Structures are given as C-alpha cells and as structure tokens.
Amino acid sequence: DAKTTQPPSMDCAEGRAANLPCNHSTISGNEYVYWYRQIHSQGPQYIIHGLKNNETNEMASLIITEDRKSSTLILPHATLRDTAVYYCIVRTLNTGFQKLVFGTGTRLLVSP
Amino acid sequence: DTGVSQNPRHKITKRGQNVTFRCDPISEHNRLYWYRQTLGQGPEFLTYFQNEAQLEKSRLLSDRFSAERPKGSFSTLEIQRTEQGDSAMYLCASSVTRDGKGGNTIYFGEGSWLTVV
Numbered sequence: 001d002a003k004t005t006q007p008p009s010m011d012c013a014e015g016r017a018a019n020l021p022c023n024h025s026t027i028s029g030n031e032y033v034y035w036y037r038q039i040h041s042q043g044p045q046y047i048i049h050g051l052k053n054n055e056t057n058e059m060a061s062l063i064i065t066e067d068r069k070s071s072t073l074i075l076p077h078a079t080l081r082d083t084a085v086y087y088c089i090v091r092t093l094n095t096g097f098q099k100l101v102f103g104t105g106t107r108l109l110v111s112p
Numbered sequence: 113d114t115g116v117s118q119n120p121r122h123k124i125t126k127r128g129q130n131v132t133f134r135c136d137p138i139s140e141h142n143r144l145y146w147y148r149q150t151l152g153q154g155p156e157f158l159t160y161f162q163n164e165a166q167l168e169k170s171r172l173l174s175d176r177f178s179a180e181r182p183k184g185s186f187s188t189l190e191i192q193r194t195e196q197g198d199s200a201m202y203l204c205a206s207s208v209t210r211d212g213k214g215g216n217t218i219y220f221g222e223g224s225w226l227t228v229v
Contacts, residue, residue: 043220102154
C-alpha cells in the first residue's frame, strides 16, 4: 500500500470546520483513499472513502486533488465528540486480500 | 447492535497464563481480520480469514498466537504463555467481498484490552 503523510496533531474550535490534510504522492491509479478515526480506547471507525471524485456522507466530506496526490477530510461543524485520531489510508479495492496499513494519524483536538 | 462484537472487553492476566478473545463479525461478513494496537501506535495487522480459511498471517503472529474461525462465523484469538509484551488492544474487524459502497469496507469492533502483569 502507498504511504501516507499526515500532520501529527491539529486543533479546532467547536462549531468550526476541521480540515485534515493527507499526502499520498505515490498513490496508484487503482488505489482508494480511506479515512478512519479512533476515539480514545475505542476501535477505529470508518468515516469515508473515495477514488478521485469528491465524496460526502453524513459524517464528513472528502476532497481529493485532481492529481490524487493529496486529500482533505472535512468535518463541517466539529464537536467535542470529534476529538480523535484520524487515519488516512490508501488501498486497492479488489476481490483479493487487502489489509489496512495504519500510520500514526492526526490527533485532532476540538476545544470549546 | 449489529456491529462487530468482541469479548471480553478487558482482561488482566498473569504472565504465563493463556487467554482467549472472541469476535463475532457483522452478520454475513465473510472476511474477518485481527489487529493489535499498542499505546501511541496505529493498529497492526495480525491475521485474515476468508470464511473459515486463514489466508494471511503477519510475522507479528508468533507461535504463541493462534486464531480460528471454525464455521466461518465467529473467531477466537488465543495467546498462550502470555508475556508482558503482549499487553495491547486486540481488534477484530470484518467485511464482505463486495458491499454496496462499491468495495470492501472494513468495520472494526471496540477491541479487547489485554494487560499482562
């Protein structure tokens, strides 16, 4: 799997948008960008994934640059419960085995 | 709750004892994964099952570790002769070969914390 680079930590004020960047400059054409988050002492929670188009769901939006070398996860109105470690992962999607390779992620702290 | 279920959530054991963790995946998920996570690190892959077949094992899975998925449903992870270095959170995850999201999204359980004293 391609390696990703994320800032180790970020701060965000409650109610503001949190924009979490991820660099994946060696991503291949058939690799998707996945985002998970892990709230303290809990298992990783799937957030969103995408290939090249921007994606939005009830949790977040994913913006992928045209060259696909970087992406941004957007939490439009961050709450205190969004404080967590956010992981950006790239992987192929096929019927064969594909494990998730986690880095150290970005620790997002949302403050009042 | 229809998510991945893990038991027990917490286990404290003495060094040298055996421990077993159980994972019940999401219903009809044919793929099951075990990961391990130590403090300050991201989860690390241990092993993978497709139905009842164990198809991938990480080098992290020493011979003291054994995982089974006897009927392609629930899975167990046993650690024999535990060592203090085994203290970690053990995560189970599951997925289907294809799902409605056009891929193989992997969903995690809440994890089982192991402390070896």
